[in-house]
Amino acid sequence: xxxxxxxxxxxxxxxxxxxxxxxxAIEKQVAMGKMTARDRILNxxxxxxxxxxxxxxxHEERNFGMDSKxxxxxxxxxxxxxxxxxxxxxxxxxxxxxxxxxxxxHARKITKIMxxxxxxxxxxxxxxxxxxxxxxxxxxxxAGYGEIFYRNTMxxxxxxxxxxxxxxxxxxxxxxxxxxxxxFVVENISKMFITGPNVIxxxxxxxxxQEDLGGxxxxxxxxxxxxxxxxxxxxxxxQIKALISLIPHSNQEKAARIExxxxxxxxxIENIIPADPKQPYDVRDVIFALCDDSKFLEVQExxxxxxxxGFARLNGDTxxxxxxxxxxxxxxxxxxxxxxxxxFIRFCDAFNIPIVTLEDMPGYLPGVDQEHAGVIRHxxxxxxxxxxxxxxxxxxxxxxxxxxxxxxxxxxxxxADFMFAWPGAEIAVMGPxxxxxxxxxKEIMEAEDQDAMRQQKVQEYIEKFANPxxxxxxxxxxxxxxxxxxxxxxxxxxxxxxxxxxxxxYKKHGVPPF
Amino acid sequence: xxKAEVELVDFAVTARKYKTLLSNKxxxxxxxxxxxxxxxQSSIPGTIISIAIKEGDLVKEGDHLLILxxxxxxxxxxxxxxxxxxxxxxxxxxxxxxxxxxxxxEPESEADEVQENE
Numbered sequence: 144x145x146x147x148x149x150x151x152x153x154x155x156x157x158x159x160x161x162x163x164x165x166x167x168a169i170e171k172q173v174a175m176g177k178m179t180a181r182d183r184i185l186n187x188x189x190x191x192x193x194x195x196x197x198x199x200x201x202h203e204e205r206n207f208g209m210d211s212k213x214x215x216x217x218x219x220x221x222x223x224x225x226x227x228x229x230x231x232x233x234x235x236x237x238x239x240x241x242x243x244x245x246x247x248x249h250a251r252k253i254t255k256i257m258x259x260x261x262x263x264x265x266x267x268x269x270x271x272x273x274x275x276x277x278x279x280x281x282x283x284x285x286a287g288y289g290e291i292f293y294r295n296t297m298x299x300x301x302x303x304x305x306x307x308x309x310x311x312x313x314x315x316x317x318x319x320x321x322x323x324x325x326x327f328v329v330e331n332i333s334k335m336f337i338t339g340p341n342v343i344x345x346x347x348x349x350x351x352x353q354e355d356l357g358g359x360x361x362x363x364x365x366x367x368x369x370x371x372x373x374x375x376x377x378x379x380x381x382q383i384k385a386l387i388s389l390i391p392h393s394n395q396e397k398a399a400r401i402e403x404x405x406x407x408x409x410x411x412i413e414n415i416i417p418a419d420p421k422q423p424y425d426v427r428d429v430i431f432a433l434c435d436d437s438k439f440l441e442v443q444e445x446x447x448x449x450x451x452x453g454f455a456r457l458n459g460d461t462x463x464x465x466x467x468x469x470x471x472x473x474x475x476x477x478x479x480x481x482x483x484x485x486x487f488i489r490f491c492d493a494f495n496i497p498i499v500t501l502e503d504m505p506g507y508l509p510g511v512d513q514e515h516a517g518v519i520r521h522x523x524x525x526x527x528x529x530x531x532x533x534x535x536x537x538x539x540x541x542x543x544x545x546x547x548x549x550x551x552x553x554x555x556x557x558x559a560d561f562m563f564a565w566p567g568a569e570i571a572v573m574g575p576x577x578x579x580x581x582x583x584x585k586e587i588m589e590a591e592d593q594d595a596m597r598q599q600k601v602q603e604y605i606e607k608f609a610n611p612x613x614x615x616x617x618x619x620x621x622x623x624x625x626x627x628x629x630x631x632x633x634x635x636x637x638x639x640x641x642x643x644x645x646x647x648x649y650k651k652h653g654v655p656p657f
Numbered sequence: 658x659x660k661a662e663v664e665l666v667d668f669a670v671t672a673r674k675y676k677t678l679l680s681n682k683x684x685x686x687x688x689x690x691x692x693x694x695x696x697x698q699s700s701i702p703g704t705i706i707s708i709a710i711k712e713g714d715l716v717k718e719g720d721h722l723l724i725l726x727x728x729x730x731x732x733x734x735x736x737x738x739x740x741x742x743x744x745x746x747x748x749x750x751x752x753x754x755x756x757x758x759x760x761x762x763e764p765e766s767e768a769d770e771v772q773e774n775e
Contacts, residue, residue, distance in 0.1 A: 347754055472680060473670055
């Protein structure tokens with residue numbers, strides 16, 4: 144009889160905590176178009192798979208009237224569950240409990256579940272919805288943030304870490320997401336900034352809305368802080384599931400293999416690229432033509448669209464694609480594109496995902512803004528990331544591969560395992576016009592009809608040098624291939640690279656141009 | 658990222674122009690202006706606390722111009738080189754963003770020349 148009573152008491156206690164900040168606060172949360180923290184977890188994880196821990200953790204603050212305040216779960220829900228059968232650790236800040244503010248115990252619940260994820264080698268997913276530090280706890284809140292950042296860093300490259308911004312995430316709180324591998328945002332719901340609109344207005348007199356300062360679109364399109372952008376919370380949760388099913392769950396394994404499928408893409412791959420090298424096309428069509436089921440999960444779709452990155456499957460195995468996008472900014476490399484690709488390459492390398500590079504780029508973006516923004520330092524990250532990566536690396540040169548861009552885009556010289564080129568590829572030190580102007584300067588200057596001579600010399604240069612055969616004659620290109628052979632060759636090259644064993648000199652860590 | 662309706666633009670990379678789309682970020686980028694040494698601009702957003710000079714003053718290099726308080730620090734802005742104060746574009750109490758023109762200078766001699774011409 145006593146046990147029964149105890150069980151009933153437990154149920155009551157749990158029900159109390161599960162109510163979070165209470166019905167009124169939940170109503171307010173829902174009115175903002177947001178799910179509750181608990182609903183988010185339940186919608187993300189497989190049905191009946193969620194198990195919660197530390198429900199009865201309480202804060203220990205005694206100042207500022209906090210001694211009389213009871214905070215359900217101290218404002219955060221933590222636990223484990225599965226996504227499509229794969230175990231994950233998850234936490235969700237509960238905005239209905241004192242604005243989801245982070246105190247020391249709240250942080251310690253998070254670090255505990257992070258430690259668990261790291262030890263048990265499973266992804267850790269953090270759902271952020273918090274007003275920030277719990278000011279009443281003072282330095283305790285700061286300690287809490289610091290302990291989270293430290294663990295984010297320790298877990299980096301060991302387990303995938305995912306941050307989901309479903310509410311405010313301001314001040315110091317933004318740095319945990321920034322340290323994680325993938326950040327998910329939702330329009331009109333996610334808000335991230337270091338100093339909010341109020342501070343900016345007080346200091347500068349500049350009025351700006353939260354959305355314009357650090358809304359989802361800003362981070363998806365301008366800052367590059369976000370990797371996935373969704374219009375609704377449900378769409379966002381589905382994106383997370385798609386990602387989790389594509390990536391390995393620790394650096395000690397490979398992504399789960401699924402049944403191979405042929406591409407669905409029905410257009411002729413030979414017709415994707417226009418004959419005129421100055422005309423653009425959507426390089427994602429080439430990816431669709433190559434990958435299983437033509438399914439491609441693009442990462443950072445809106446930011447630096449001149450380079451495309453994302454995951455797909457080839458013959459059932461996950462690969463990372465990096466592709467220049469001639470549709471935007473002619474596919475040049477710039478600061479943002481270099482940062483975007485470099486970080487993605489490092490993720491792939493850390494998690495045993497082979498990298499397939501599709502190249503069609505005219506060079507680095509010229510301009511004072513780029514030079515002053517540090518295109519040297521940013522561009523170097525791409526060289527570093529490709530050179531450092533020991534996973535299988537395959538490059539297909541689709542069209543243009545000029546100058547520094549040729550070197551940067553996973554060239555043989557940076558350690559590519561396989562280099563293929565389509566027959567129309569132009570592999571040269573620079574574009575034919577530029578090269579002819581320099582090499583044949585004298586002839587052009589002395590000619591009666593300078594334009595005709597320039598045209599003639601450009602044509603000469605194109606025929607002699609702007610092709611894949613010069614590079615192939617030196618062994619820098621392994622094979623010049625027909626577009627329709629590409630999928631088979633890429634599949635084959637990855638197949639024979641399965642036991643790739645590439646060593647790097649011993650080091651504590653490198654010093655990349657961060 | 659649908660290509661259809663959007664107008665492709667000419668985009669020059671070295672000697673060749675490519676047809677392509679521009680990203681919003683690229684369109685909104687800050688265009689480079691050659692800095693004018695006769696313009697004293699704010700290097701940090703802040704508030705003007707005091708101004709130590711008046712228009713028409715001849716001020717020596719290194720002399721104190723004004724105090725710009727930013728991030729709880731009172732920054733003393735000094736004269737970059739000896740010149741005359743042409744115009745003071747800020748007032749005490751103004752909150753200004755970064756790169757705001759605070760003071761316009763003019764060369765001592767040129768100012769005299771202008772007067773002679775008139």
